[in-house]
Amino acid sequence: AQKITQTQPGMFVQEKEAVTLDCTYDTSDPSYGLFWYKQPSSGEMIFLIYQGSYDQQNATEGRYSLNFQKARKSANLVISASQLGDSAMYFCAMRERNTGGFKTIFGAGTRLFVKA
């Protein structure tokens, strides 16, 4: 079974509009972390935002927010006021405990296209 699922292979959004990228996860570890990364066409992986499983409030970082619905096991990324530079691949990831420390599992990614 997939531990991290991103159901949207590609998304289009108009510049200046908001967009939601979906992510669902599955874990039995009560203490886990959820992450979003951005990968522009240049290839680097850029950390965007983190949400801990015990955090009561949704994480926010500038124009990025994470819509955390624990009971539904979803961790959607919301980008407000999209910009052309937001066009990239976006990966959702989950960290859970493993022997010797923690393991992070990534989803397959969503490619976001921002239209002018």
Added chain:
Amino acid sequence: DAGITQSPRHKVTETGTPVTLRCHQTENHRYMYWYRQDPGHGLRLIHYSYGVKDTDKGEVSDGYSVSRSKTEDFLLTLESATSSQTSVYFCAISELAGGTDTQYFGPGTRLTVL
């Protein structure tokens, strides 16, 4: 800038040859990771290290070995490269800081096995 470098950045090699990729960090982070990235699969963990000489397997470890003799260096070795190991390889580091354990990535190494 997490101070992570990878070398080489690009490599073309032939099937059956050994290949070693190097990840170097400057900030003494405890955890280091090797991932491969392939279309449709996101990033998949190959091996990781939780300290000098302490390593463990990830989900796609077959055909790969790692070594960490110093805190700052984590080496990934393909003993006998195969075409299925053509991929982009990312190194990452993390430190348990405030419980976030955020991973920061190096620039990646593009490996082509002919």
